[in-house]
Amino acid sequence: MLVCLLVLPKGILIITEVILAVVLVWVLSFFRDPDRTPPPDKNLLLAPADGTIRDIQIVDENNFAGGKALRIGIFLSIFDVHINRSPCNVKVEKILYKKGKYEDARNPQAGTVNESNDLWLIRTDEPKDKLIVRQISGRVARRIVCQVSHGQNLTGGQKFGMIKFGSRTELYLPARENVKCLVKITDKVKAGLSPLVRYE
Numbered sequence: 389m390l391v392c393l394l395v396l397p398k399g400i401l402i403i404t405e406v407i408l409a410v411v412l413v414w415v416l417s418f419f420r421d422p423d424r425t426p427p428p429d430k431n432l433l434l435a436p437a438d439g440t441i442r443d444i445q446i447v448d449e450n451n452f453a454g455g456k457a458l459r460i461g462i463f464l465s466i467f468d469v470h471i472n473r474s475p476c477n478v479k480v481e482k483i484l485y486k487k488g489k490y491e492d493a494r495n496p497q498a499g500t501v502n503e504s505n506d507l508w509l510i511r512t513d514e515p516k517d518k519l520i521v522r523q524i525s526g527r528v529a530r531r532i533v534c535q536v537s538h539g540q541n542l543t544g545g546q547k548f549g550m551i552k553f554g555s556r557t558e559l560y561l562p563a564r565e566n567v568k569c570l571v572k573i574t575d576k577v578k579a580g581l582s583p584l585v586r587y588e
Contacts, residue, residue, distance in 0.1 A: 397531050398503045421471055422454060426545030430513045433475040433585040434544055435577035436521045437557035439464040443496040443572060452481075452508045456563040460584050462577060463494050463556055464526075470510050470550045472523060473580035474542035475559055478509035481518070493526030493556035502556075507533045507548070512541065515587060520560035523551050545580030559584060 426434055439462040464470055471531040491498050503525040511517050519522035523532045534549040542548060551557070561567065568586045571577065577584065 390429070395482075421547075421570055422469065424473075424545060424578070426473075426580045427583065428542075429583075429586075430477065430536040431587040432544075433519070433559065433561065433581040433587075434473070435462065435576075435579050435582040435584050436472050436475050436559055437462045437579050438470070439557070439577065441573050441575045441577060442494055442556075443569050444569060444571070445496070447560075449520065449560050451555050452506075452520055453560055453562050457520075457560045458563045458567060458569065458585070460559045460569070460571065461496055461497075461499065461556060462558070464551065465486050469579065470552065470555065471547050471579060472549045472551070472557060474509075474544055474546045474548055475519065475521065475584070477512045477546045478519065479512055480507060480536050480538055480540045480542065482506075482508040483534060483536070484508065485532075485534075489523070490525055490527055493524060498526065498556055499524050499558050502526070503532065505534050505549075507534070507536070509542075515566075518564050521559075522558040522560070523549065523555040524558065525551065526555040547580075561585065 442463045443461040445459050447459045486504050488503040489501050505523040507521045509519040531552045536548045566588050570583050
């Protein structure tokens, strides 16, 4: 192999080295884990992931939230930080993994057909709402990492896992009059920093 590389033209060797360097920088960038200090306001629900708001919908969520729920979908490109963080102070009620497809994570339907991992959470501050954070694989992402367990308490902004490469993360909460959505579609958000919702 070494002999083959030595006989390659110098231009091809340089191009190959540049490509490998770019890939290395991108991989190191993908796994970055910046320090973040969440805002102290306990009436806020923070973004559970970095990325772009792709959809904001009222949906039926009878499994845990118990009725109509506000769903906020965040698409994570391959260039976003992929660490997932808790939206507020919560207790982990249940973790539910589901096998599935690897469709484009920009599609709102990805949450129902793709491989996913649900964290069923209960706020430890008032109101003690039931929340769901759903980690969803995408066309490129093929591994969901969740590093928490049933019964564990998380503080707002605390890291709990990641989805490797392009993916999607959704936040579900009960749809009520005192819930104000603070973001709109195409907004860029950062996990543990950007407020998605305020309780009024």
